[in-house]
Amino acid sequence: MTDFNTEQAYKQAKLRLKEERVFYVHVGVYITINIAFIIFFLTSKQYLDNWSFWWLSALRPFLWGIGILCHGLWTFRRNIKWLKNTIYSKRWEEHKITEIMNDDDLKL
Secondary structure, three states, X not given: OOHHHHHHHHHHHHHHHHHHHHHHHHHHHHXXXXXXXXXHHXXXXXXXXXXXXXXXXXXXXXXXXXXXXXXXXXXXXXXXXXXXXXXXXXXXXXXXXXXXXXXHHHOO
């Protein structure tokens, strides 16, 4: 491996590590905030009769969880086999370029 390839591989690995670290911080914040909210709601008696408040409180972790799921799929997209053929992959991009180049409309 040349120095340029080694340096490029190092930069890509460092970027990937940063993406994973940000994801794990996101999961940690999600867990911490939701545990704090659960403790707050269970200890405060004034919100027990307010069902709209409970509905919104139950909806928040669910929607945030969907966001974390999407964040995780994006972060680990290189490791998930069924994501390798999506429009976000290099393989799909190269296949589409070849398909467009071979298209009859583009031939002169």
